[in-house]
Amino acid sequence: MTLVIGGAGQGKLEYVLSQLHVGKDEVSYDPEAAKTVLTGLETWLRGETEPIPVLERLLKERPHVVILCNEVGSGVVPMDRDDRAWRERVGRTCCTLAERADCVIRMYCGIPSILKGEPEWN
Amino acid sequence: MLIYVSGGSGSGKSAFAESLVVRSGLEHRAYIATMVPFGAEGQARIARHRALRAGKGFATIEKLRGLADINVPTGCAALLEDLTNLFANEWFGTGEQDGDPKTAAEHVLRGLERLKSQAALTVIVGNDLFSDGMDYDAGTAEYLRALAALNCAAAAMADQVYEVVCGIPILHKGNPDIKGARQP
Numbered sequence: 153m154t155l156v157i158g159g160a161g162q163g164k165l166e167y168v169l170s171q172l173h174v175g176k177d178e179v180s181y182d183p184e185a186a187k188t189v190l191t192g193l194e195t196w197l198r199g200e201t202e203p204i205p206v207l208e209r210l211l212k213e214r215p216h217v218v219i220l221c222n223e224v225g226s227g228v229v230p231m232d233r234d235d236r237a238w239r240e241r242v243g244r245t246c247c248t249l250a251e252r253a254d255c256v257i258r259m260y261c262g263i264p265s266i267l268k269g270e271p272e273w274n
Numbered sequence: 275m276l277i278y279v280s281g282g283s284g285s286g287k288s289a290f291a292e293s294l295v296v297r298s299g300l301e302h303r304a305y306i307a308t309m310v311p312f313g314a315e316g317q318a319r320i321a322r323h324r325a326l327r328a329g330k331g332f333a334t335i336e337k338l339r340g341l342a343d344i345n346v347p348t349g350c351a352a353l354l355e356d357l358t359n360l361f362a363n364e365w366f367g368t369g370e371q372d373g374d375p376k377t378a379a380e381h382v383l384r385g386l387e388r389l390k391s392q393a394a395l396t397v398i399v400g401n402d403l404f405s406d407g408m409d410y411d412a413g414t415a416e417y418l419r420a421l422a423a424l425n426c427a428a429a430a431m432a433d434q435v436y437e438v439v440c441g442i443p444i445l446h447k448g449n450p451d452i453k454g455a456r457q458p
Contacts, residue, residue: 155440157439157440159405223282223439224282224283225281225282225283225284225285225402226281226282226283226402226403226404226405226406227282227403227404227405227406227407227408228403228406228408228410228414228418229283229403233315236315239283239284240283240284241284242284243282243283243284243285243286243440244284246284246440246441247284247285247286247440247441249440250440250441250442251441256440256442258439267439267440267442267444268442
């Protein structure tokens with residue numbers, strides 16, 4: 153599995169699609185329906201408080217899946233309790249995924265930095 | 275040796291900071307706790323950090339403010355968690371009195387100097403609060419500016435600066451050649 157993180161609008165999806173030579177029909181927003189690319193993990197995590205078992209199933213079925221998630225933890229602590237819990241959940245889920253990932257890439261202004269491993273498409 | 279470790283919420287910065295202390299091989303380990311335990315959420319946060327530290331041989335020193343007169347064992351490894359709480363406590367008080375940002379930052383930096391002079395290894399945990407692109411009221415904006423300046427000052431003092439991203443440390447300053455530190 154490859155994990156691609158970065159702030160909003162940093163070019164994560166464009167980069168991944170261009171590297172994989174696939175179109176948006178391979179992109180899913182739901183881990184239970186994911187094929188090649190799962191994006192918007194942070195949005196899915198809004199409604200999922202126990203994400204790890206679902207993601208474990210995905211990794212078992214699709215060991216080469218590319219997962220994209222926005223970084224959301226580098227701001228002021230949210231006023232709302234659910235927002236705080238969600239923000240923390242996004243961070244912890246990404247820590248777990250990064251540990252499991254063969255490769256972790258961070259996108260910054262459209263530029264990829266490899267934080268772990270080697271991209272499978274190299 | 276002073277190491278500054280920062281990252282966003284849930285980035286794994288605490289676990290990494292602890293690993294720096296543990297892998298330093300220094301026998302005496304002091305954990306300097308700064309958090310005022312507000313409500314159930316604060317208690318849960320403290321409990322989580324305690325569980326993370328359990329069995330790693332840390333002696334906990336509660337220092338909600340007044341770091342400038344702290345005493346830790348000479349030659350120990352000290353872990354300060356975290357700069358954000360400490361600064362807020364120095365500035366706004368812990369209930370009994372109020373301060374101002376300039377004095378609060380000076381107190382914190384004096385405290386860091388003192389820690390650095392006593393401990394063989396000091397690891398400071400900071401927080402990245404500066405990238406959500408939101409507009410805040412004047413008070414919050416002033417707090418953010420002052421905290422960011424303090425973080426920069428701490429990083430300037432530090433021999434090594436790490437940003438932790440989903441559990442992976444990124445070295446921004448210094449050489450990872452001390453025992454315990456590693457390159458990403």
